[in-house]
Amino acid sequence: FSVVQLVSTSVTHYSIPEEMKEGSVVANLATDLRLDVKTLNERKMRLDIVANKKYLDVNKETGELYIVKKIDRELVCNTKSTCYLRLEVTLENPIRIFNIDVEILDMNDNAPQFRRDTIYLDVSEAAPKGERFSLSNAVDPDVGSNSVKTYYLSESEYFNIEVQTGRDGSKNSELILLKQLDREQEAVHNLTLTAVDGGKPARSGTASVIVRVLDTNDNKPTFDKSLFNVKIMENSPIGSLVLHLNATDSDEGSNSDITYSYSLYTSEKTQETFYLNPTSGEITVRGMLNYEEFNIYDMEVIATDKGANSLSGQCTIKILVEDMNDNHPELSIKSFQSPVSEDIKLDTVIAVVSVSDKDSGENGIVDLHIPDDMPFKLRKSSDNYYELVVSEALDREKVPEYDITFTVTDRGSPPLSDNETMTLELLDVNDNVPQFPKSFYTIRVMENNAPGALLESLSAFDPDLHENQYLVYVIIEKEIANTSMSMLFSINPEDGKLHALKPFDYEIEKEFLFHIEARDSGSPPLSSNVSVHIIIVDQNDNAPVIVSPWRAHGSVVEEKIHRSTDKGSLVAKVIALDTDSVHNSRITYQFLQVTDATLFSLDQYNGEIRTMRMFSYRDPRHQRLVVVAKDNGEPSLSATVTIKLSTEETAVKAYSDMTEVPLEYDIFSDLNLYLVIGLGSVSFLLLITILVTIVLKCQKAKPSKAAPPSRNSVISERNSTIADSTLVSNDAYWYSLFLAETRKGKLVVRQPVPKGSRYIVSSIPRGTGLTDTSDSAAST
DSSP, X not given: OEEEEETTTTEEEEEEETTOOTTOEEEEHHHHTTOOGGGTTTTTOEEEEESSOOOEEEOTTTOEEEESSOOOHHHHOOSSSOOEEEEEEEETTTTEEEEEEEEEXXXXXXXXXXXXXXXXXXXXXXXXXXXXXXXXOEEOSOOGGGSEEEEEEOOOSSEEEEEEEOTTSOEEEEEEEOSOOOTTTOSEEEEEEEEEESSSSOOEEEEEEEEEEEOOOOOOOBOSOSEEEEEEETTOOTTOEEEEOOXXXXXXXXXXXXXXXXXXXXOHHHHHHEEEOTTTOEEEEOSOOOTTTOSEEEEEEXXXXXXXXXXXXXXXXXXXXXXXXXXXXXXXXXXXXXXXXXXXXXTOEEEEEEEEESSOGGGGOEEEEOOTTSSEEEEEEETTEEEEEEXXXXXXXXXXXXXXXXXXXXXXXXXOEEEEEEEEEEEOOSOOOOBOSOSEEEEEEEXXXXXXXXEEEOOOBOOSOGGGXXXXXXXEOOEETTEEHHHHEEEOTTTOEEEESSOOOTTTOOEEEEEEEEEESSSXXXXXXXXXXXXXXXXXXOOOEEEESOOOTTOOEEEEEETTOOTTOEEEEOEEEOOSOTTTTOOEEEEEEESOXXXXXEOTTTOEEEESSOOOTTSOSEEEEEEEEEOSSSSOOEEEEEEEEEEEOOOOBOOTTSOOXXXXXXXXXXXXXXXXXXXXXXXXXXXXHHHHHHHHHHHHHSXXXXXXXXXXOEEOOOOTTOOSEEEEEOHHHHHHHHHHHHHTTEEEEEEOOOTTOOEEEEXXXXXOOSSSOOOOEEEO
């Protein structure tokens, strides 16, 4: 037995011969299905039959599939196709179902049989040599090589058989007459037909063939001549005698009585024009004779005797009608080659045309021509025959077909003409390269795109047809950073739709450049390619990161400031960085919370926090500032920092060797403005205000004691060489400030600072002088 395991369909196939004995083992299902024999009873193994009787069962003890009832393939399967028994093996705990197909192989257990035991044939003794007679076929219910293979005929000098194979593979026989029969010698032929199948050993069946020879009229009527040529003038009167036929038969009695008739090969037009008397054999004119319509009439007359098996003789008559000059020229397309390939060579013959004119003389001379604006010309090959040849190169994409009109004109007066139009179709040749609408594609893709997102449809056009037009799109392989383009992008080979296979990150990959090829399916194929530039568009997916003032994650920055700090002094500077693109990384700063909105100002672009006025005794000692840094994305992302300021009364001594920065002093501060308004309304308040102002000015004019520089101190000095703001920082802060300030278009420099500090960092707006500044210094 043969076993085939189809893993893909989970169907196990077995092949067994029919007529196996009951109890015969087909296969061990436990082994083939990899089951534990010991668990078959526990798992309630059972065998279900699908659409068949139960011819097989399974032994639950051994797992063997065995024959329950002898299988007769001819009863199970009524067709000649492959015979299968469909089984299902079911197990429980857990439930598993296995599909099993058992193929029943045919055995040669049936002999061929004829539908009838005796076949009768009636054959005339006049039957010609080689005539064939069909015999009934034998039927064998077996299939394949076990079915009927050939036929044999018992020995006979008059008959033989020929075995033929039908389209379905069946065998049939024909009885062939080897020589003329003679009933007077042998009236009945008894033959035996044997059908043999192809089994081993072969089986056969027989049938008797009885051939009865029928008597016939042995002699047929004959004419004086087999061919008669007759001329008659056109327009002859109706009833005019054309020819008198006389056939003779050597038989006697009714076998010699003759009747005349037209054969089937005589046209209806001829029979309508001429009358044939069936008894006398006279042919007379019945219709009008017109040379322009017919000038030659061919007829075949049959003389038949009246015997039981009548015989006939025949003759051919050609009637020539004399001409009159009234014919139009005639045009005949003898051959026309359409369609033709568009790359057909020059001087190739497309059509052969014949022209004729039934008239004579000048009226019978004709000329043939075609339109002048076509890539063809006429070439005369022989008398009245012309060849249509290609004179110029053809292009199907420009003209897919041509309607060629052939016009024939005679030289009579007035001339007569005729025409005929033929359509020449051109077959496509793969002579056009696929073309993309653009030579270069620039595709913008938003970062964080979904995998499989459609990027662009890169469809090319090929003016050719059929397989020459069917395009296949591929990505020309190119590696970037050891990554193949086919791992990043995919293109539909049928419609050219380009998809992204992975999400892109603008901060890592900003662009890709590769080529797409469009190849047609012609032979040989033609192709073209196009450059594709993928630009990754930034998305605001990175929040600003505050790098200054530095603080641990989530902690509050604590700073100290002297209460004598001037208006406009730099208190602190918030610096945030954003890794997104320039547009999304533009950061603006604003207060989220502030203890006193009149005391501090925040530059929304550079993050500098400055005093808007001098501290007063009413101001609390602790100030809490919450600054939010927002980027320019949509929606915007932000980060916050909390600065806790504490004021102190200790005076700060100016360093004698420190570089001074000029301070721009605003005489008309907000406080002075309020004093001016107060002076106009309340004189008493004006006096108090003047005293307070004098005291504040005096305190500011006093030199401060020296104090070591620290992170929580603010130093206000004047220096004419520093343009913007000066911060004391370490190297890490210097680098962060350098990045932030240069992106705003400012020039950043380092300057020496007093002992105890490392550097003074100055940011100077580009294109400005060194004197137009406000002075402030803050240590960080």
